[in-house]
Amino acid sequence: MTTKHARYARTLGHTATVTPDRAAHHIHHLRRNGMRDQHIAAAAHVSAPTIYRIARHHGPITRAVEQRILEVTAPAGSDTAGCTATLPAAGTCRRLRALVVQGYPPAIIAVRLGMPRGQVHDLLHARYGRVAVHVAVRVGQLYLEWWDRQAEQHVTAAAAAKARTLAASYGWSPAAAWDHIDDPSAQPDLGGTVSRVQAVVEDTAELVLEGLSREGIAVRLGIQWDAVRQAHRRAGVPLPVMYD
Structure with a gap:
């Protein structure tokens, strides 16, 4: 799971976060080419407030968020308001x-x-x-x-x-098989030692750290927010605090 990977990376001395500089530079590039923040956010699967914070260089971001923002392609013309922007x-x-x-x-x-x-x-x-x-x-x-x-x-x-x-x-694969449905390198999980409930709880905590909103978390996990709440109730784990 995501949190396990993050813990393993930390034991190897790898940092899970980076400065927002590269992502902020790319956001400004996309804006100059006609993209609005909501289009950038939709393409990168983060919340619009997260795009705003990164553009203002407010705090570190995860490598995953940086990568998704850098993958957003600028539209072909500035008069399209982002309509021709693409994502994987x-x-x-x-x-x-x-x-x-x-x-x-x-x-x-x-x-x-x-x-x-x-x-x-x-x-x-x-x-x-x-x-x-x-x-x-x-x-x-x-x-x-x-x-x-x-x-x-x-x-x-x-x-x-x-x-x-x-x-x-x-x-x-069904919806429940995907922990990270938008990650091109992800593989479907059709069963394992970690329950789906525990997977949702772990991944929600990680996605909150990435700065995603409730809607963004639901989209990334491929489920509705009510299902996220239910998973936390079943696991007996409080929902993490969100800042959006």
């Missing part, structure tokens, strides 16, 4: 796949997103290395709405069963 497509692909695992047919997902079926198909099959921020945001919003709901609320039982069969044939 891994998280969007995994969210769409998780919805199919849940029983949502790709065609229904495309209709709900207002996107061509071919585009959803290409995203599901990882045909893109990067995806536009506005597409990632739309997929993320639908994912948060549907990931823990039975697909039969929206489609027939036969259609849901067909979608689950399709997902199984490709070996796609």
